[in-house]
Amino acid sequence: MKKKHLFWLLLPSYWILIAGAILVVALYAFHSMQNLYFQALEKDILTRATLLSEQIKDFHLQDETAQIDALCKTVGSSSQTRFTIVLPDGKVVGDSNKKVQEIEPHDDRPEIRMALAGDPGMDTRFSRTVRQDMMYIAVPLKNENQETLCAVRAALPMTDIEKELDAMTVRVLVVSVLAGILAMVVCVIMVRRITYPLRGMGQAARRFAAGDFIQRVPRQQALELDELAESLNTMSEQLDKTLTTLNEQRNEQNAVLSSMDEGVLAIDKKERIIHMNRVAGEILGVDHHKVKREIVQQVIRYANLQEFIKALLGSQRAISRDMALIGDVEKQIQVRGTVLWDAENAAIGALVVLRDVTQLRHLETVRSDFVANVSHELKTPITSIKGFVETLLSDDWNHEPNILRFLEIISQQAGRLNNIIDDLLTLSRLEQKEGHVMTEPAKLQSVIETAIYLCQLQAGKKQIKIDCICPEDLELEINAPLLEQALVNLIINAVKYSEENKKVLVLAEKKESVVSIYVKDEGFGIERKHLERLFERFYRVDTARSRKLGGTGLGLSIVKHIVQAHDGTIRVESKLGSGSTFTIDLPIPKEH
Numbered sequence: 023m024k025k026k027h028l029f030w031l032l033l034p035s036y037w038i039l040i041a042g043a044i045l046v047v048a049l050y051a052f053h054s055m056q057n058l059y060f061q062a063l064e065k066d067i068l069t070r071a072t073l074l075s076e077q078i079k080d081f082h083l084q085d086e087t088a089q090i091d092a093l094c095k096t097v098g099s100s101s102q103t104r105f106t107i108v109l110p111d112g113k114v115v116g117d118s119n120k121k122v123q124e125i126e127p128h129d130d131r132p133e134i135r136m137a138l139a140g141d142p143g144m145d146t147r148f149s150r151t152v153r154q155d156m157m158y159i160a161v162p163l164k165n166e167n168q169e170t171l172c173a174v175r176a177a178l179p180m181t182d183i184e185k186e187l188d189a190m191t192v193r194v195l196v197v198s199v200l201a202g203i204l205a206m207v208v209c210v211i212m213v214r215r216i217t218y219p220l221r222g223m224g225q226a227a228r229r230f231a232a233g234d235f236i237q238r239v240p241r242q243q244a245l246e247l248d249e250l251a252e253s254l255n256t257m258s259e260q261l262d263k264t265l266t267t268l269n270e271q272r273n274e275q276n277a278v279l280s281s282m283d284e285g286v287l288a289i290d291k292k293e294r295i296i297h298m299n300r301v302a303g304e305i306l307g308v309d310h311h312k313v314k315r316e317i318v319q320q321v322i323r324y325a326n327l328q329e330f331i332k333a334l335l336g337s338q339r340a341i342s343r344d345m346a347l348i349g350d351v352e353k354q355i356q357v358r359g360t361v362l363w364d365a366e367n368a369a370i371g372a373l374v375v376l377r378d379v380t381q382l383r384h385l386e387t388v389r390s391d392f393v394a395n396v397s398h399e400l401k402t403p404i405t406s407i408k409g410f411v412e413t414l415l416s417d418d419w420n421h422e423p424n425i426l427r428f429l430e431i432i433s434q435q436a437g438r439l440n441n442i443i444d445d446l447l448t449l450s451r452l453e454q455k456e457g458h459v460m461t462e463p464a465k466l467q468s469v470i471e472t473a474i475y476l477c478q479l480q481a482g483k484k485q486i487k488i489d490c491i492c493p494e495d496l497e498l499e500i501n502a503p504l505l506e507q508a509l510v511n512l513i514i515n516a517v518k519y520s521e522e523n524k525k526v527l528v529l530a531e532k533k534e535s536v537v538s539i540y541v542k543d544e545g546f547g548i549e550r551k552h553l554e555r556l557f558e559r560f561y562r563v564d565t566a567r568s569r570k571l572g573g574t575g576l577g578l579s580i581v582k583h584i585v586q587a588h589d590g591t592i593r594v595e596s597k598l599g600s601g602s603t604f605t606i607d608l609p610i611p612k613e614h
Contacts, residue, residue, distance in 0.1 A: 036209040041202055048198045055190050059183050060157075064144060067159040070103050071176035075163045078107065083115060083172055090116040104156070106175040108134050115172070128175075133160040137173035140164075146180065155180040219247050223254055230258045233265070285376035288362060289331060293318045296362075296371065305347070305355060305376050324348075327357065334359035334372045344379075354383040404443060408436045442576070461499045461588070466537065467492040469502050470528050473509035477517060484522045488513065492530040498537055499611055500588060508584040509541070511577040512604050516543035520601075532610070536590075539606040548596040556594060557582040 074097055081090055094105040098118025107116035112129025114122050128134045136143025137160035149156040160175035219242050226239045238258070239251040285302030289295055295313050303310030306322055313321045318331055326345050334341050340360040347353040356379050362371040411433040414421070421429065467490070474488045481488055509528070516526045524544040531538055548556065557578045581604075585592045588608050596602035 033209060033213045036213060037206055040205040040209065044198045044202050044205070048194050052191060052194055056187055059186060063157060063178060063183055064159065067103075067157060067176045067178055068142065068161065070101060071105075071159050071161045071174050074105055074176065075161055075174040078116075078172075078174070079163055083107075083109060087115040087122065091122050094118040102178075104177040106177070108138070108160075108173045108175065110138055110170060110172065131158070131160075131175075133158045133175060134173050136160065137162045137175070138170055140168075140170055143173075149177070155184075219251075223247075223251060226254060226258075230254070230261060283377070285378075287374040287376065288371065289318060289335070289374065290362075290371040291335065291369075293331065293335065295321060301378075302376055305353065305378050307349065330357055330359065331372065331374065334374065338369060352380075353378055354380045404436055404440050408433065408440065411436060461501050463497050464500050464502045465494075466496045466498050466500075466530055466539075467494055469500070469506050470509060470530060470539070473506045473513060474528060476506075476510050477513040480514060481517045481526070484517060484520070484524075486517050486520055486522070486524050486526060488517075488526045488528065490528050492528075493532070496530060496532060496537065498608060500608065504584045504587065508581040508606070509539070511581050512541040515577060516541055516545060516602075519543070520545035536607045536609055539608070541604045541606075542601065543603075544601040547598040547600050548594070548602055549598055550596075553594055553596065557592070 074094070077093060077097070078090055081093075083090065090107055094107060094116040095118045097103070098105045103118070105116065105118045106114060106125075106128065108114055108128045108131075112127035112134070114125040114128055116122060117125055129138070131145070133143035133145045140162050142162070143160045144158065146155065146157045148154070156177045156179055158175055158177045160173045162170045163172050163174055164170055223239055226237065229237060239254045242248040242251050282299065282301060285305045286297070286299045287295065287302045288297040295316050295318060298306075298308075298310040298313050300310055303313075306324075306327075308321055319328060322328055322331075324347050327347065330341070330343055330345070338361055340358070342356070342358045344354070344356055347355060356377040358375045358377075360373050361369050362373045364370045411429055413419075414429050415426070415433060470490050470492050474490055477488065513526060513528065520526065520543050526544075527540070527542045529540040529542070582592055585606055585608075590606060590608040592604065592606050594602060594604050
């Protein structure tokens with residue numbers, strides 16, 4: 023539908039309103055003048071009829087009909103009025119225009135009937151006698167006893183009044199037309215004074231919308247229009263400041279996103295791309311400038327990444343995953359996704375961060391292979407050294423005390439080096455399996471008790487008691503030897519870093535979705551600053567104490583890898599001087 027200008031919406035309304043007002047005024051004036059003319063004419067006729075009745079009241083109506091008729095003709099001729107005298111029986115005894123013998127009885131005339139009844143009567147009608155419209159007024163002539171003697175009627179033609187009314191109608195019509203034209207011209211001027219400034223403000227608003235904030239809307243004479251102009255100018259200034267700030271923020275955001283080493287992908291609830299930075303485009307092999315508002319499935323051709331995005335939008339929680347993008351060149355990426363919130367804290371989509379770790383995974387593979395190869399290569403000479411040293415330490419040789427002490431040191435260090443190599447080989451095997459291990463249902467209590475049994479000898483040397491609390495029916499999908507090794511490492515550490523006559527507790531309990539295994543000790547405790555790095559390879563809290571107590575520095579790292587291979591997590595809580603608690607959370611498989 024085509025829109026109309028405000029000018030053409032207001033102007034016809036004003037014209038119609040004014041035309042209606044002029045028409046009402048003209049009709050009222052015409053009606054008032056008409057009533058005025060008729061009232062004046064009626065009063066005039068009444069006066070003439072009354073004067074004639076005063077003149078004939080001394081006549082004897084039955085005997086002096088000729089004198090009465092002559093008086094009517096004389097007075098009627100001089101006053102240009104038609105007079106008629108009618109007796110109560112309807113007989114006409116005097117008329118100014120015709121002979122009374124030629125006139126029929128008038129007792130059927132409305133004004134005559136009213137006059138004969140005692141009241142003045144009036145009627146307007148066409149007269150067949152004089153052949154024109156006439157106004158008739160009849161008054162009663164009464165005697166001393168208030169008896170009606172006759173009706174005296176006077177009549178004047180309506181022609182003059184009609185001519186005057188016609189002239190008055192023309193004058194009213196001319197004045198109304200002139201007044202209407204003048205009013206319409208004034209309406210055009212007034213409407214233009216309203217719409218012209220509004221049109222200018224509309225043009226200014228379009229300039230503001232186009233980004234031109236230099237010009238201002240001029241001041242207006244009308245208070246409301248001036249307030250509107252000031253509001254537009256204020257809005258222009260605020261828009262200028264807001265857009266400048268938004269541009270600066272957008273440039274800063276683009277600079278930050280473009281400089282990131284990670285790819286950033288923002289997606290709305292309908293799986294449409296909100297934003298993609300340069301690195302994400304390079305990882306996914308698309309032009310990041312041309313994908314805004316596109317559907318994810320049309321841009322990203324990797325099924326595993328599409329499934330990750332669907333899972334992220336459906337779960338409304340943070341998700342992390344490692345995956346391979348198979349294409350012309352295989353890429354290894356780390357994907358982290360989280361919910362995208364708006365200013366009102368409502369979820370509007372998801373934010374996905376992509377990190378290309380292809381080179382890092384290659385280096386890790388090379389490192390892992392190198393460690394495994396070196397460990398295997400070192401295993402044979404270390405075994406040989408240990409064998410020869412054990413031979414030299416046998417009773418078949420009679421060494422001097424110094425030589426015997428040196429051989430014992432060599433044997434001790436060779437054993438320590440052999441333990442390090444065994445742990446490195448264990449870590450290498452766990453890494454090569456990439457977290458996938460064979461699992462089967464097993465009683466958790468049996469695994470814990472076996473681990474405790476393997477640590478009893480070392481615990482007994484320090485008079486440390488190891489307690490176990492675990493439900494007998496607690497069964498879990500695990501790799502029993504690996505989990506047993508992890509528990510042995512934790513219990514051995516608890517024994518090593520505890521004083522004599524202390525206790526170590528291994529507690530297992532089933533929760534809603536996980537089984538938690540706690541290893542609690544009453545040992546020296548760990549400072550807070552060491553907790554984050556505790557599971558790193560070769561990291562030692564107290565180097566001097568660790569060397570004194572022995573150990574390879576790989577035990578907790580092995581525990582971490584074993585737990586991760588079971589899709590679990592491990593955490594530690596400790597307070598210096600109050601002992602430590604290591605907690606393993608293993609997920610319970612969902613029943614299908």
